[in-house]
Structure formats: C-alpha cells, structure tokens
Amino acid sequence: MFDKSFLPDALFEFVIISDSHYMLDPGDGPLEFENRRKQPVRRGVVLHMAAALSPTFVVHNGDMIQEYPDELQRFRRAIDESLAQMQQSGLAPHYVAGNQDIGDEPDPTMPAPHVSRESLELYHQKYGRSWYSFDQADCHFVLLNSQIMNGSLEEAVEQQAWVERDLADNAKKRIFVFLHLPPYLFDESDPSMGCYDNLANPARSWLLSLVRRYKVEMLFAGHVHFSFLDYVDETRYLILASPVFTRPGFAHLFTGSPPPQRGREDVPKFGFYLMRVRSDNTDVHFIRTYGAEKVTRDDREKSARLITRVSGTLPQSPLGITLSHPLATVAEIPRAWPSVVREKVRNDYPLLSCMEMGVGQVRAPLTDFQDAFQRRRLELLRKGGVKLQAVAILSDEVDVLKEMRKCHTRVDGLELQMAGTLCPSAECIALIKAVQRQFDLRVSVSSIVSREAKSGKQFPRSRLGYTYRELSLLNESLAESDVKIDRAICKLSNDQPLWDQIWEMAQTPPFSHIPHIDFTLEFSSTDDPTNANLAAEAMFAMILMPASCLYVEPLIDFDRTMDVTHGLLDTLCNPRPASQVLQSVNTILYSQPLNMAKSQSCFKQIGDVRVSQITTDSSIYTLLSVQPSEARNKIETGMEDLLEVGEGEELKIYLLAELISRSVSWGEAKSMIPSALLQGPVLIVQARPKN
Numbered sequence: 001m002f003d004k005s006f007l008p009d010a011l012f013e014f015v016i017i018s019d020s021h022y023m024l025d026p027g028d029g030p031l032e033f034e035n036r037r038k039q040p041v042r043r044g045v046v047l048h049m050a051a052a053l054s055p056t057f058v059v060h061n062g063d064m065i066q067e068y069p070d071e072l073q074r075f076r077r078a079i080d081e082s083l084a085q086m087q088q089s090g091l092a093p094h095y096v097a098g099n100q101d102i103g104d105e106p107d108p109t110m111p112a113p114h115v116s117r118e119s120l121e122l123y124h125q126k127y128g129r130s131w132y133s134f135d136q137a138d139c140h141f142v143l144l145n146s147q148i149m150n151g152s153l154e155e156a157v158e159q160q161a162w163v164e165r166d167l168a169d170n171a172k173k174r175i176f177v178f179l180h181l182p183p184y185l186f187d188e189s190d191p192s193m194g195c196y197d198n199l200a201n202p203a204r205s206w207l208l209s210l211v212r213r214y215k216v217e218m219l220f221a222g223h224v225h226f227s228f229l230d231y232v233d234e235t236r237y238l239i240l241a242s243p244v245f246t247r248p249g250f251a252h253l254f255t256g257s258p259p260p261q262r263g264r265e266d267v268p269k270f271g272f273y274l275m276r277v278r279s280d281n282t283d284v285h286f287i288r289t290y291g292a293e294k295v296t297r298d299d300r301e302k303s304a305r306l307i308t309r310v311s312g313t314l315p316q317s318p319l320g321i322t323l324s325h326p327l328a329t330v331a332e333i334p335r336a337w338p339s340v341v342r343e344k345v346r347n348d349y350p351l352l353s354c355m356e357m358g359v360g361q362v363r364a365p366l367t368d369f370q371d372a373f374q375r376r377r378l379e380l381l382r383k384g385g386v387k388l389q390a391v392a393i394l395s396d397e398v399d400v401l402k403e404m405r406k407c408h409t410r411v412d413g414l415e416l417q418m419a420g421t422l423c424p425s426a427e428c429i430a431l432i433k434a435v436q437r438q439f440d441l442r443v444s445v446s447s448i449v450s451r452e453a454k455s456g457k458q459f460p461r462s463r464l465g466y467t468y469r470e471l472s473l474l475n476e477s478l479a480e481s482d483v484k485i486d487r488a489i490c491k492l493s494n495d496q497p498l499w500d501q502i503w504e505m506a507q508t509p510p511f512s513h514i515p516h517i518d519f520t521l522e523f524s525s526t527d528d529p530t531n532a533n534l535a536a537e538a539m540f541a542m543i544l545m546p547a548s549c550l551y552v553e554p555l556i557d558f559d560r561t562m563d564v565t566h567g568l569l570d571t572l573c574n575p576r577p578a579s580q581v582l583q584s585v586n587t588i589l590y591s592q593p594l595n596m597a598k599s600q601s602c603f604k605q606i607g608d609v610r611v612s613q614i615t616t617d618s619s620i621y622t623l624l625s626v627q628p629s630e631a632r633n634k635i636e637t638g639m640e641d642l643l644e645v646g647e648g649e650e651l652k653i654y655l656l657a658e659l660i661s662r663s664v665s666w667g668e669a670k671s672m673i674p675s676a677l678l679q680g681p682v683l684i685v686q687a688r689p690k691n
Helices: 034-052 072-089 117-126 154-169 203-213 248-253 349-357 366-370 372-383 400-410 426-438 468-480 498-507 528-544 577-590 666-677
Strands: 012-017 057-060 132-136 139-143 174-178 218-225 228-232 235-241 271-277 282-288 303-306 319-322 330-333 343-346 361-365 387-393 413-419 442-452 461-464 487-491 516-522 550-553 601-606 609-615 619-626 650-655 660-665 682-687
Touching: 012 034, 034 072, 034 271, 072 117, 139 154, 154 203, 203 228, 228 372, 235 271, 235 282, 248 330, 248 343, 282 349, 303 577, 319 577, 349 372, 349 577, 361 366, 361 372, 366 372, 366 387, 366 400, 372 387, 372 400, 387 400, 387 442, 400 413, 400 426, 413 426, 426 442, 442 468, 461 487, 468 487, 468 498, 498 516, 498 528, 498 601, 516 528, 528 550, 528 577, 528 609, 528 619, 577 682, 619 666, 650 666, 660 666, 666 682
Parallel strands: 012 057, 139 174, 174 218, 218 235, 319 361, 319 550, 361 387, 387 413, 413 442, 442 487, 487 516, 516 550
Antiparallel strands: 012 271, 132 139, 228 235, 271 282, 303 660, 330 343, 442 461, 601 609, 609 619, 619 682, 650 660, 650 682
C-alpha cells in the first residue's frame, strides 16, 4: 500500500491518529450532520492504512468515540465497538484521553459534561492508565490527560507530581509529549475561559515551563481537527488533523467558499501521521486519506502510495516557491454556540504544504522580514531546512542596506529587482558590494521589464526576470563593474517547451560573473492538467542545471486579481495536482545525486505525447506528458514509439499527480499509460541495460 523506498534511514517509525470519533450506527434516524454516518467506515480505512505502514507503535491522541459519557449505556457500547474495530485492525495503540472519552475540561461555559470520577474510572478500566510514559531506543514518550488539568479531582494533583518526576528522571533522553487539548492555538497569551480549544491556565503555563526546562523535542495535541505548527523555544509543537471530519468554524481561515456540511467535509485535510525518528531529527509525514470509505482492491493491485521526503531531507532539491501571498494569514473565528469569545487562529496550511512538498527555497518580500508575525512564520520554514531569500525592488523609498542590517541573520540570500533596466546602475553596484562585504549572503539580481504584450489581455504586463538571452548583457555589465553576483533570475515562458529553454541555458558556457541561474515558473491557467504538466516538465528539466533553483508561483490560487490562475494550492489551501507532481518529482529525482551527462538527455514530441528523458549510470528516466485538449478522450500515439523496452521487462511507473507508484511489465504499462496521461504526467523508470 505504501512505497517508502526514497526515505532516509530512521531509527524507528510510529503513527499518530487523532480524533477518529467512532460513532454508533444511527440507523435511519436524523442527524445534525449527515457525514457523521461515515465516521466508523472512514476510521476503519485509516486503521487499515496505519497497520499497512508497519510502525513500531501507534498513538491515538484522544477522542476515540463520538458519544459523550452522560448517556452511559450508549457511551459504553461505543467504547466497546470502537475497541473491537481497533483490535480487528491489528493495532494496539497507546491511548491519550480526549474530551469525548472522559468529558470536557472544567470550564463552566463548556457544552458537555465535565470529567467525573466515574468517567475517569471507566476510562482506566477500558483503555488503561490515562497518564504514563514509555521508552523506545533513546527516546522517551509521555502521554498526559489534559482533561483533568485545572480540575478538582485528586488525580490532577497526582498526574502533575508524576510528570515532574518522570521528566526529571529522563531529562537526558529525547522527549516527546502527547496530550489532547492544545495548550494554545495562536500564542501563549490566548484567553481560556469560554475557549473550547485550548488548555487553560495555570496548567498551560506549568506545562510549557516543563517543555522548555526539559527541552522536549516534540509536543503533540489534537482536538481541533485542523493542523497548526509552532515552536515553544526549540520544541516543535504540532496540532494534529482528524481523519474523519474537519471542524466547521475553521473554514473562516480561507478565502474560498466553505466545504460541504458547513465545513465538515474538507476531505483533503483528512489524515493521520507517520513519524520517522532519525538520529538527528524527526520527520513528519502527513498521510492524506481524503475521507476514503473503503479499502480499494481494484485492478491496481501493484499500486502503492508514494511517501515523499520533506524539506530538510532533500538538500539537493531545486524546488522553490515565490510567496505572492503571505505565508500565513490570521482570522478570528466565531464559536459554534453562543459565546462572546472569538478564537484568534492563523492559517498554517501554506507553510505545512511547503514542507510536505520538500521545498528547498522560498522567496519573500523584504517587508515580510520586517513584519514580526510573518518573520516568525518564515523562521519556522527555516527551522525545517528551507532557505529564505528576501526580495527588494531598488527604489529611493527603501534603504535596503539599513533593512538588511536588521534581518541579515534571518535570511540566506537577497534578491535585488531593477525596474526599467537590464543592467545594474552605479548605485545598485555599490549596494551589491556593500551587502557582500558586510553580510554572509548570496546576492541575486532580477529585472522588471514593463509593457510587454500578453495574449488575451487588454493591457500589457510586466515581466519579472530575465529571458535567458538577456543574461549575456547583464554579465558584460557586471564584468565592466568588476562585481560578481551569486545568481540571476530567469523567467521561463509558458509559450514554448520548458525543456528547450532550460536545455539552451544548460548548453551555454558559464558566465564569468554569474555562477548560477535560477528560474521562475508562473502558472497562467485555471486548467489543472495544464499546470501539472508544466510543473513536471520544468522540475524534470532542472536535472540539467545542478545547483540551480526553480521558483514556482503562485502558491495559492489567484482568484481576486486581473490575472486569474490556479496555484499549487486552492483557495482552501488544499493541494492541486501540480503540487503533488512537484512533490513526487522532487523526491524521485533529487533524493540522491544522479550521475549523468547532459549528452545523456533528450526531448521529443511523439504524436500527442511530449517525451523528456535522462539516462544515468543505472537507470533511464522518461517523463511523458500531454498538452490537454477539451475534446481529447484518448492519446494519439503508439506506446511502442515512446520507449525501447522488452515485452517482459519490469518498469517502475509513477502517476505523479496521484502520488502513486506501480511496478509493472511493459505489456501492462502499454494498456494503462494512455488513460493515465489524460489525468496527469507519468514518469517511467527502467533499469539501464548493462554493457
């Protein structure tokens, strides 16, 4: 079911499932939300998928069931059925107590019963202790009961004393802490009374002080059915999504219309987590389930879900993102029941998506590094292994050198954009030299060329970036000024094959004063297959330009500008096919060095199919893509024309937009590739014949 062949070595793996909400069969009775009927079967698929990953252990991070303890008979029955379903899956998780499992925290505004001695005793009887710890390798895992914190039960005092001793006794180990209620959503100053989604003080400040004191590696919470990421000093703090429904109120974070069921059916956000503990870090892999209600056993028996690398484990990744939108936005969401309290929350999905795709570099306006909130979010990307490039337009309005003195330790590079000229002015040259002299930063240069005609547009547009044929003029100007920059930004045109443009640059002798060329690819279509094919072709061709970067934009759909286009994420910040294409190619091609020469590559058009190919010492990589057509329902070309393959030869085929890998014979491949190409680009890997 899963292909983990590209992942780096790990000490061990574990799975986290949060908020699986097993629900009793309601029969034909009415429900507040119809999608609640789907929760048990969705949960069953999740358990099957988790078991297929063969983790060392599993943690269920609270809310095993949908029922509440005030209806004791139904509550007991739900527990028993839920545990039976878990047992049938073959999983034996470590359980964290959630509010659905034992009751709400002690807040008089909460809508459901508070934790009672009876509900706590029943939990201990059915699931085991609600706070305890265990070891795996040199790591220490601590499970806490957030629901009794701040309460009057004597168990709250007992748990507090226990965890203080436990952490002190295991201070030299790598520590991971789990609880159901998030300590906070936006920041540590969040109010608590009337807030359903956080842990109130004094327990919040007490817990976070322990996290800091013992340098906890990761802190996990659930409950809100949405993903958020933050750091408590050096502790990574992750709030987990649910695999069965999204909480309606959080749809206020996004610019698009709310998902079905008043926000509960945002199925691309459904999922669970594969955690891979390595010697120097822990990788987080979000396994999207898309609300699947059955385990598919179709004709794709040999198919597997590709688990891709994340940022920080792809040091050779050329994939970059240009932040046309802010990395994060903030909303104040109203409560689902009467309350004067609004919750301040941020949209972390663009940030999380960058890390999921394995992005290596991000370009952001210099002003983002001057804004405390945006700077903080960008710093989280950098902690995850992403390099940051500040971008500034040269003008009299901004003292770039002054601003760089404030933020140079927070960025890895500076890009200077020159308006109305291809060559740097004397003032620009002086600035470049000053930045290079004062800071350890790479310096890039880009041009802004205005008033270029664009097909289908009433008004001309501005182009950001050089054409590859303009770079020689820039190099001559730099040579005359005796200054060398690190990189220049070249704009790829969507009107001609991307391979040809990158190939021509790869064949050009190195520029004396511009060691590296980076590329920008800007989508201009609302057709997802078109963008997916462009993304695949550009990312594949970047193998010709080692050490260069491909910046893709926009990250999120443009739907309120003159130039409407789809991005890598839709307006709900869910991945579009182009995003998954980049994620796939990034891992397949750039997980390790590929030993190839430029002469061992080619591009050709065969019928409807565009064929890009590279050959390494051990394998031949062939990318197949088509330019979509409204009337197309089949591919006009013979499969035998595309590859030189023996009939019985085994191939590895990747359906890039679906994150699917298959091992098939050439005979099987010929029958599946034409229909697959209508959905998105296909990458074929075959073993290179030995001489």
